[in-house]
Amino acid sequence: MSVSKESASQKLSNKFIVIEGLEGAGKSTAISYIGEWLALMNMPAENIVYTREPGGTELAEKMRDIVKMEVQGETLEDKAELLLLYAARVQLVEHKIKPALANDCIVVGDRHNYSSLAYQGGGRGIDLQLIEDIKQLALGDFKADLTLYLDVEPELGLSRARGRGELDRIERQAIDFFQRTRSVFLSLVEDDKNAFTIDAGQTPELVKKAIFIQLDKWLASLT
Numbered sequence: 413m414s415v416s417k418e419s420a421s422q423k424l425s426n427k428f429i430v431i432e433g434l435e436g437a438g439k440s441t442a443i444s445y446i447g448e449w450l451a452l453m454n455m456p457a458e459n460i461v462y463t464r465e466p467g468g469t470e471l472a473e474k475m476r477d478i479v480k481m482e483v484q485g486e487t488l489e490d491k492a493e494l495l496l497l498y499a500a501r502v503q504l505v506e507h508k509i510k511p512a513l514a515n516d517c518i519v520v521g522d523r524h525n526y527s528s529l530a531y532q533g534g535g536r537g538i539d540l541q542l543i544e545d546i547k548q549l550a551l552g553d554f555k556a557d558l559t560l561y562l563d564v565e566p567e568l569g570l571s572r573a574r575g576r577g578e579l580d581r582i583e584r585q586a587i588d589f590f591q592r593t594r595s596v597f598l599s600l601v602e603d604d605k606n607a608f609t610i611d612a613g614q615t616p617e618l619v620k621k622a623i624f625i626q627l628d629k630w631l632a633s634l635t
């Protein structure tokens with residue numbers, strides 16, 4: 413089914429698209445492809461809001477700094493990390509995402525809730541139900557309209573991330589941490605009819621093509 417570009421930009425208003433994936437999966441690159449696709453759909457640039465997590469507001473960026481920080485003689489407890497991530501997410505959702513959606517914008521997020529289930533639940537081993545309960549307290553039923561999960565072997569993602577510079581506190585975890593993280597991402601996508609896996613081990617051209625196909629299908633499904 414083809415959708416006219418006028419009705420495409422209307423249908424895309426008030427929607428929240430999220431890109432998820434391990435480090436080096438190519439999320440930043442994928443977000444630039446989504447920007448290109450939105451331009452092809454005649455979505456005005458001023459109606460597109462980009463976010464990243466953790467972060468995206470002044471206070472949330474400070475929480476991001478703490479999550480990434482290493483302090484001599486004191487480790488950040490796993491539950492403290494989890495709570496900081498949700499505190500940052502509440503700030504972002506309430507101060508940036510919801511107001512943008514209410515203003516007829518489309519929001520494109522670099523990570524969202526699935527990252528906490530995958531990293532803190534899968535990677536760190538925090539009970540997934542406990543994380544779901546915290547999510548409910550923090551955000552209620554708020555969730556993405558579309559999630560594209562860029563799936564990559566942890567070794568490949570980390571080697572790409574390494575090529576960019578020094579690894580941070582989370583990136584220096586052992587490989588099995590990222591394998592557990594990946595397996596939670598895969599099971600979340602399997603159980604969510606609004607989430608799709610993109611093979612991010614392919615060339616950038618093929619990743620872009622797969623993203624465009626998925627976005628076209630999703631747009632055609634919007635009423």
Ligand code: Z5A
Pocket residue numbers: 433434435436437438439440441442464465466497523524525526527528529531532572573575576582583584612613614615616619
């Ligand atoms: N975290 C968490 O634990 N829990 C949470 O709830 C949330 C986050 C929200 C955020 O780090 C950290 O917080 C992250 C998870 C944790 N930590 N770890 N580890 P960040 O925001 O600094 O970093 P990131 O989100 O992991 O993104 P990234 O490392 O910048 O990766 P990326 O955006 O997915 O990749 P990229 O910059 O697009 O590409 C990486 C390189 O690969 C780059 O040189 C590209 O040119 C190249 N690339 C991209 N695609 C390809 C393909 N297809 N082929 C070859 N090369 C490619």
